[in-house]
Every structure is written in C-alpha cells, then in structure tokens.
Amino acid sequence: MKNRIFSIGTSIVLFIFGMQSLQAESNKQHKLWYLQPASVWNEALPVGNGRLGAMVYGDPALEKIQLNEESFWSGGPSRNDNPAALDALPQVRQLIFDGKYHDVEKLINEKMLSPLHGSMYQSIGHLKLNFPGHEQFSQYHRELDLEQALFSTRYTVNGTTFHR
Numbered sequence: 001m002k003n004r005i006f007s008i009g010t011s012i013v014l015f016i017f018g019m020q021s022l023q024a025e026s027n028k029q030h031k032l033w034y035l036q037p038a039s040v041w042n043e044a045l046p047v048g049n050g051r052l053g054a055m056v057y058g059d060p061a062l063e064k065i066q067l068n069e070e071s072f073w074s075g076g077p078s079r080n081d082n083p084a085a086l087d088a089l090p091q092v093r094q095l096i097f098d099g100k101y102h103d104v105e106k107l108i109n110e111k112m113l114s115p116l117h118g119s120m121y122q123s124i125g126h127l128k129l130n131f132p133g134h135e136q137f138s139q140y141h142r143e144l145d146l147e148q149a150l151f152s153t154r155y156t157v158n159g160t161t162f163h164r
Helices: 001-025 086-099 103-110
Strands: 031-034 045-048 052-056 064-071 125-130 138-145 151-158 162-163
Touching: 045 138, 086 103
Parallel strands: none
Antiparallel strands: 031 138, 045 052, 052 064, 064 125, 138 151, 151 162
C-alpha cells in the first residue's frame, strides 16, 4: 500500500511539472529560421493549407516558389491497402508483446505494406520572381513561423532593409 501511495504521489508531481512545462513551452515562439537562402528543394520551406502548397526558397535576387495542388498526382487512382494486413494483425500484436521486434518488422513488410505505395504529388509549376540589384545582400534571415503560418525573408541591400 505504501508503494502505491508513493506511486500516486509521484504521478501527481510529475503531472504538475509536466503541465508547467507545457505552459512554458506554449509561451515560446515556434519558428524555423535560416541565415541563407535555400539552394536545393530540401532546404526550402513548405507553406500551404493541405490542398494548395508551395516550397519557398527565399532568394533575394531570384525568388523560386515551387507550386503544387492536391489534384496533381502521378498515375491514376489506386488502392494502397494490402488485403493480407487484417489477417496478419493478431500475429503482429503478439510479436510486439513478445518483444520480437525484428520479426514484427519482417512480417509488416511482407503482409501489411502495400506493394503499390500510392501515387506522388507532382509539381504544377515554378513561380520565379526576379529582383534586379538584389544579388549582393547582407543581414539575411528567412523563417517559417509555425504558430502564425507565415513565411518571411528579410535582408539588406545598399542600406535598405527588405522584408517579404
């Protein structure tokens, strides 16, 4: 009984500290920020609403924005489920409970993953915005504010600060 009371008391204390931690975390600004423009797609920042999307590079002289839209896919409609998955589920669960994770991975790869892997989004175009005279810039900063869902680029050219 004594251990149970200690356990409950410990849980309450951890819960209170956890809530304080969440409160402190919610006061922070959640931003991705960089000190140079993106040079490749993996460095660009994503924006969109789930239907329309873009990857923004943030180049002061030649802004590149790759666009996509939810209806532009490779191939046609296809089923991405595996009919054998449901029958394999009880065995997968048992292997997890038995701690046989390597066997779980092997079984999931064989019986649960789809052989098709679906279609992929396709780019519908690249928007390029040219800003002559902005090739030599300083004090560069680009960011994606995750709370406000805003992308911005800020830099200075010849003593003038630009904010897009």
